[in-house]
Amino acid sequence: MNEAVKNVKLHLVVLALVVVSELIGIVTFKVGPGKLVLLPMLYAMFIGIFLGPKFFKIVKEKDMFQASTLVGLTLLLLMARYGTLVGPKFYEILKAGPALVLQEFGNIATLVIGVPIAMYLGLKREAIGAAHSIAREPNVALIGDIYGLDSAEGRGVMGVYICGTVFGTIFFGLMASFLAAFEIFHPYALAMASGVGSASMMTASVGSLSAAYPAMAEQIQAFGVASNTLSGIDGVYMSLILALPMSNKLYNYIYKLKYKTAPEAV
Amino acid sequence: MTKQQNLVESIAVLALVSVMVLIGNQAGFDNNIIEALPGMAILLLLCIAGVATNMFVFKKIPSVLFVITYGVIVSLPGFPLSETVNAYVAKVHFLALTTPILAYAGVAIGKDLETFKKSGWRIVIVSTFVMVSTYIGSAAIAQSVLKFMGDI
Numbered sequence: 001m002n003e004a005v006k007n008v009k010l011h012l013v014v015l016a017l018v019v020v021s022e023l024i025g026i027v028t029f030k031v032g033p034g035k036l037v038l039l040p041m042l043y044a045m046f047i048g049i050f051l052g053p054k055f056f057k058i059v060k061e062k063d064m065f066q067a068s069t070l071v072g073l074t075l076l077l078l079m080a081r082y083g084t085l086v087g088p089k090f091y092e093i094l095k096a097g098p099a100l101v102l103q104e105f106g107n108i109a110t111l112v113i114g115v116p117i118a119m120y121l122g123l124k125r126e127a128i129g130a131a132h133s134i135a136r137e138p139n140v141a142l143i144g145d146i147y148g149l150d151s152a153e154g155r156g157v158m159g160v161y162i163c164g165t166v167f168g169t170i171f172f173g174l175m176a177s178f179l180a181a182f183e184i185f186h187p188y189a190l191a192m193a194s195g196v197g198s199a200s201m202m203t204a205s206v207g208s209l210s211a212a213y214p215a216m217a218e219q220i221q222a223f224g225v226a227s228n229t230l231s232g233i234d235g236v237y238m239s240l241i242l243a244l245p246m247s248n249k250l251y252n253y254i255y256k257l258k259y260k261t262a263p264e265a266v
Numbered sequence: 267m268t269k270q271q272n273l274v275e276s277i278a279v280l281a282l283v284s285v286m287v288l289i290g291n292q293a294g295f296d297n298n299i300i301e302a303l304p305g306m307a308i309l310l311l312l313c314i315a316g317v318a319t320n321m322f323v324f325k326k327i328p329s330v331l332f333v334i335t336y337g338v339i340v341s342l343p344g345f346p347l348s349e350t351v352n353a354y355v356a357k358v359h360f361l362a363l364t365t366p367i368l369a370y371a372g373v374a375i376g377k378d379l380e381t382f383k384k385s386g387w388r389i390v391i392v393s394t395f396v397m398v399s400t401y402i403g404s405a406a407i408a409q410s411v412l413k414f415m416g417d418i
Binding site: 039048114158192 | 275280291295327329330331335336337340342351358360362366367374375377381393396399402418
């Protein structure tokens with residue numbers, strides 16, 4: 001890491017990306033019941049990708065490699081802020097009922113469904129990063145810490161993180177309207193499911209549900225916010241203790257079935 | 267490399283990124299650099315504490331876990347100075363913190379662009395399944411528990 005810290009050119013390039021992206025600012029498009037959201041971080045990343053030797057030739061292989069060694073550490077500042085978003089609401093969450101707490105375990109469904117599908121599509125270790133969770137910031141930071149973000153697992157989690165950031169609000173908005181229309185689940189159950197650790201996804205889902213059930217709007221919003229905060233608290237623990245080990249087990253099992261040989265040790 | 271050097275380097279990187287966040291925070295969210303400085307310093311200290319815990323105390327547990335947990339603790343209602351902490355960190359916009367990370371990540375991804383191109387469409391499909399399954403999984407559990415408790 002030593003060399004990466006001293007790479008002044010890299011840091012100046014990143015600073016330029018930050019300033020340009022922030023000046024462009026947040027751009028939103030209304031699409032159906034949700035919004036397509038373009039955030040400064042997406043411009044910074046997108047421009048950054050094309051600075052390499054094949055395109056703008058501003059950064060070299062060495063710079064790209066050194067950048068990858070720094071990403072994990074930079075994520076920590078975001079995580080500190082994340083913690084301070086959760087703290088003030090901590091006691092409210094303790095008062096939440098059993099349904100609200102237990103539904104958190106529904107988040108494990110991502111790996112039960114996602115890992116087999118990812119592997120069916122031909123992904124290997126990317127499947128672990130992509131499907132062990134809904135890939136919000138704490139999950140990205142955790143994968144970065146354990147595997148490194150330039151590993152296969154890191155590519156998986158970053159991919160889903162970016163898809164979620166761009167399309168998440170539209171997707172959750174539509175999904176909530178759709179499920180509300182089918183009336184399989186009670187609106188309270190759907191409200192509790194809305195909180196996955198992303199304020200924008202939760203807002204979109206709760207928005208659709210409140211529009212569908214205006215009489216219950218207040219309760220729906222309270223459940224949504226509470227479950228989202230709860231996911232914020234337990235997300236990283238759930239990933240480390242439960243979801244990652246389970247994803248790895250499932251991965252090894254399917255790997256043997258599919259490729260008839262044991263996966264190479266990680 | 268000794269541990270102390272490693273910690274010093276981590277602090278150097280974190281401090282450097284903090285400066286970038288302050289600049290981006292001013293450019294994008296109109297939060298004055300000087301006003302955001304104490305909040306940024308608090309976040310920096312939380313990170314250093316988390317990294318140090320991982321380096322010197324619990325080596326097997328990722329530092330991410332400590333950083334989040336420390337962040338929760340210092341902002342808990344009733345924790346000494348938590349209101350001051352909350353007021354200061356509020357000046358550092360959450361999104362301003364994401365931009366430098368993704369800028370570094372973008373530069374780094376440049377070298378793996380081929381791999382991304384190959385797996386990109388698969389990841390998009392996986393993300394849709396991930397979003398649907400967490401939603402339905404949680405809704406199904408909530409529904410059963412609410413039914414069981416007689417709340418609905």
